[in-house]
Amino acid sequence: MYESINPMHNLWSDRVWLKLQLTNGCYWHKCAFCDVALDYIGNFCCCDASQAADVVEQLIKKTGKRDFHFTDEAIPPVLARELSKEFISRGLKLTWWGNIRFDKGFSDEVCKLMAQSGCVAISAGLECAQERLLKLMNKGITLESARETCRALKSAGIMVHAYLMYDFPTETEEETLEALTNVRDMFADGLLDSAFWHRFALTVHSPIAANPSAFGITPDPNPRPDKLFALNEISYLEQDKPYIHRLGEALRIATHNYMAGNGFEYPSKFWINIADT
């Protein structure tokens, strides 16, 4: 992974990161695909920034290491701001990264404080990167708001990794290609450094599983054996599905090129032709 072209996967593997969780659950806990009915997502509570900084200080003394990965589902902007202020006022020289939402609360001011306090990277879900689908999945962001958050982060010098999703229920091939164009534009505009496409999975504790017909899918009465692992993923049926393996390969190849600074001049369909060959 250290030799990967993906700069975020590279960072994750380039040293020992001390892991620390600042919150339980996600302060948004509304995304339709996420297991929000489980405690570790749906039951949000947050530590005090000063107490968290105490623990960070203790760990630095105990281990001699100063590299931290905050393993939260999504660090809230207010906590990021207050924690950054604590690190700065205590003169703690550390390096940190963690997972956030592309939330408008990550303003220029907050991102600058984060960078000043040692934040080098963040990861966040841009998911289907297409307006209709972002709304359908109740992600609570738009492409425009996500672009603005990325701009604030990048202006502060923080690396940005996007989790992307394809094969969402009702997603058409045209929408997947539109999403790829949106992602391409964000790389070309210097708003993203790194990204990875994950295929949608229907899981037991998600709002979609609670109301599959609202998303145009039906649970499969004869699930495939590989969908029975830990009884967490649900096999489902959907009419008029695009040829998804081909699309997934096209997304992977295109994004690999964007991360290397190549291929911005090609339309999304070009990568389907490449995936076909």
Ligand code: SF4
């Ligand atoms: S996908 Fe992320 S932002 Fe959405 S509810 Fe789950 S943890 Fe929160």
